[in-house]
Amino acid sequence: MFELLHQKFAEKISLTEEEFNYCKSLFKPKKLRKRQYFLQEGDVCKYQAFIEKGILRSYTIDEKGSEHILQFATEGWWMADLSSYVTGESSLFNIQAIEASELLLISKPSWDELMLSIPKFEHYFRILIQNHLVATQKRLMQSLSETAEEKYNKFSKTYPDCLQRVPKHMIASYLGVSRETLSRLRKNIIL
Amino acid sequence: MFELLHQKFAEKISLTEEEFNYCKSLFKPKKLRKRQYFLQEGDVCKYQAFIEKGILRSYTIDEKGSEHILQFATEGWWMADLSSYVTGESSLFNIQAIEASELLLISKPSWDELMLSIPKFEHYFRILIQNHLVATQKRLMQSLSETAEEKYNKFSKTYPDCLQRVPKHMIASYLGVSRETLSRLRKNIIL
Structure with missing residues (x-):
């Protein structure tokens, strides 16, 4: 401690x-x-x-x-x-x-x-x-001012840790986007 | 000074x-x-x-x-x-x-x-x-989280000075609402 x-x-x-x-x-x-x-x-x-x-x-x-x-x-x-x-x-x-x-x-x-x-x-x-x-x-x-995609990209850079550890619906809520939009963004990034 | x-x-x-x-x-x-x-x-x-x-x-x-x-x-x-x-x-x-x-x-x-x-x-x-x-x-x-009306009311309380001194289109831009929405809000407040 x-x-x-x-x-x-x-x-x-x-x-x-x-x-x-x-x-x-x-x-x-x-x-x-x-x-x-x-x-x-x-x-x-x-x-x-x-x-x-x-x-x-x-x-x-x-x-x-x-x-x-x-x-x-x-x-x-x-x-x-x-x-x-x-x-x-x-x-x-x-x-x-x-x-x-x-x-x-x-x-x-x-x-x-x-x-x-x-x-x-x-x-x-x-x-x-x-x-x-x-x-x-x-x-x-x-x-x-930013699009959902820009917000997601910045979030990934700022909180790389949280991407793995935080439930998806909370990330969507943080970004102010729907869960469907978040899923789409995640797929685009992975592909 | x-x-x-x-x-x-x-x-x-x-x-x-x-x-x-x-x-x-x-x-x-x-x-x-x-x-x-x-x-x-x-x-x-x-x-x-x-x-x-x-x-x-x-x-x-x-x-x-x-x-x-x-x-x-x-x-x-x-x-x-x-x-x-x-x-x-x-x-x-x-x-x-x-x-x-x-x-x-x-x-x-x-x-x-x-x-x-x-x-x-x-x-x-x-x-x-x-x-x-x-x-x-x-x-x-x-x-x-707030509606345009809630944002406008809080703005009026926080910046009473600016309401008179700042051009309307800048207040609309600060609140993230259109100029038409701002006009409607101002009328509702005054009436």
């Missing part, structure tokens, strides 16, 4: 053993079974999760009952409803494990304490959130 | 006069005429702009020649193609002044220097980027 978290931090900031030990003390481990929820719509997102093992997805359900997927996250990524986590308001999202998953959780007060005590973490999370913003902006522009 | 920038910083961090004077020295003022470009597709986004006066928009043009608007920004907001600014790669976006505008520009090296010299700015920009991410995630989910 904590090896992947340490490795991820070390990619962007250098930490003493003492600093990392303090950091570790602020996280608590949590296991999820396949299909178990990390967060349900209407609840407050009290934790941010670092994913040591598994895959999670965050999604909303609209009034017609259709699911809309915001994000997949796999090993080494972070998952939360940032809006609810930061404001303490109840969430519009569901976050669910697609595979049995192992997480490291940090509460909002602990996250604030970490950045206040060791300002290098402020830098770390600024870069992380900045990269996340750039990726979200790209996806928004894709959803406004 | 610099009053609005100072006010915006003061909302989140406290700065000594010396710190703010140093900060000011890293910005340079720039005026744009109406319709003038701050950034054109294919160029590198060398500056982040703080808007003292005016409105800017960032948008892409797809292969069919249609415009897709990522963002409007008005007084007190920041504008850049963050991806190009951070990576130094050429931009996919155009950024244009909708009204005559007055900007304060900061280069990437100066921005890095600012956060390194005064770590409070690392906190400031982390919060700013975090809020921007939350807003972009909301817009993405709206674009995937």
Whole structure:
């Protein structure tokens, strides 16, 4: 435990053993079974999760009952409803494990304490959130302008892992296309 | 000049006069005429702009020649193609002044220097980027799940300023609806 978290931090900031030990003390481990929820719509997102093992997805359900997927996250990524986590308001999202998953959780007060005590973490999370913003902006522009085929090709490049591990209907929901369209796209790519 | 920038910083961090004077020295003022470009597709986004006066928009043009608007920004907001600014790669976006505008520009090296010299700015920009991410995630989910009417109502609440100051066809492009749909929505709201 904590090896992947340490490795991820070390990619962007250098930490003493003492600093990392303090950091570790602020996280608590949590296991999820396949299909178990990390967060349900209407609840407050009290934790941010670092994913040591598994895959999670965050999604909303609209009034017609259709699911809309915001994000997949796999090993080494972070998952939360940032809006609810930061404001303490109840969430519009569901976050669910697609595979049995192992997480490291940090509460909002602990996250604030970490950045206040060791300002290098402020830098770390600024870069992380900045990269996340750039990726979200790209996806928004894709959803406004690209064809199903272009979206699928970019998804394959961005999430090669998820192509194998995520059920087809969830990929279709993420891309905003029907399952039939997705099947057609997959066949074209394979041929 | 610099009053609005100072006010915006003061909302989140406290700065000594010396710190703010140093900060000011890293910005340079720039005026744009109406319709003038701050950034054109294919160029590198060398500056982040703080808007003292005016409105800017960032948008892409797809292969069919249609415009897709990522963002409007008005007084007190920041504008850049963050991806190009951070990576130094050429931009996919155009950024244009909708009204005559007055900007304060900061280069990437100066921005890095600012956060390194005064770590409070690392906190400031982390919060700013975090809020921007939350807003972009909301817009993405709206674009995937909401009707034209819901999108228009949220736009009116989020950007009351822009409703008056931005040409109708740009609002239609931002919402991803036709100009006819937008006219119908406006009439329904007014009646």
